[in-house]
Amino acid sequence: MNFDLRTVNVTRYITPLREGGSLPALADADDDFKYVLKFRGAGHGVKALIAEFLGGQIAKYLGLPVPELVFATLDEAFGRTEGDEEIQDLLKFSQGLNLGLHYLSGAITYDAAANDCEALLASKIVWLDAYITNVDRTFKNTNLLIWKKELWLIDHGAAFYFHHSWNNWETTALTPFALIKDHVLLPKASKLDKAHQEFTAKLNNDILHKIVDQIPEDWLQWEEQDITPEEIKSVYTQFLTSRLANAELFLKQAEDARKTLI
Incomplete structure (x- = not known):
């Protein structure tokens, strides 16, 4: 790809x-x-x-x-x-x-009360957000759009929250991500295990390295921290690969959180 x-x-x-x-x-x-x-x-x-x-x-x-x-x-x-x-x-x-x-012209904001989402797609989106520690896909702010009768994901800017302090990223990589309990699609995500099996089979360290490597150099000149662009990329890569290797942690958290809803 x-x-x-x-x-x-x-x-x-x-x-x-x-x-x-x-x-x-x-x-x-x-x-x-x-x-x-x-x-x-x-x-x-x-x-x-x-x-x-x-x-x-x-x-x-x-x-x-x-x-x-x-x-x-x-x-x-x-x-x-x-x-x-x-x-x-x-x-x-x-x-x-x-x-x-x-820009998806004419799109409307997803409303959990009015719009449906197929169980496997909901499960895949929940898995993704738990993986990238996205704190912002809640009932209050869904960051989902309906466009041409299909669901679209937008706005992942609140993910990877560890990078705002750049401390203890190793610990964050292994967090079960308790905030998944607030995910707008969690009630519909009845196929989390299937999504987990598909995505852990598809993602690998080589793919993650290639994605991280495409971050523009221009975005990696951080004055507030004494760290080189290559070191920054290395941390993102290690965060993602470590989190993938331990994906059962956030899968179980999501499954347990869902049990409290149903």
Whole structure:
């Protein structure tokens, strides 16, 4: 599988998509498509982009429905005419390489009370989120869309939460991930073991290394920590490979959490 992403140039900032620290936005690019842009100048900076990139690439490899990811370049002059000072600052601090998700025009937010999700797909999404320690796919904020009558996964920027402190990643890699109890699809995830068998057979250390290796060098210059880009990549790779090797830990946590719901 080819893990390379296309690179587009952002041509027009259209509108912010929701309130909050990350301030994603809808924008046009020079390939005549619209994208949901995630900005390096937002709250969690490049670490949120790395989480989005890794989560999206792993999901894509596993055959889960995710919008196309692209690298999105913001020119130095971009946003100078923006009237909102907060947005102008965001664009100024986001010059260079950002991340875009293909915009699913007309999509609606998944509602667990109104929308269904087939048991195996629900189980696969729960497994993925437990694997990448994604804390943000809850009833309050599903990060799921219905587009053309199909379910799509968006927004993995809150995954890999260990990297915000960069301490004890070895311990986090082996956590059962108790927060899976809040997952919006857990009540529907009755085939967790089948999802586990499929995904642990499909993922391997070589694939994970290739995905991590595609993180742009530009996102690995961390001033707050004395660590090289190669060392950063090595930690992400070790985190993912260790977590995969011990996947029974978070599988059992998810299964036990589900038993309390049914």
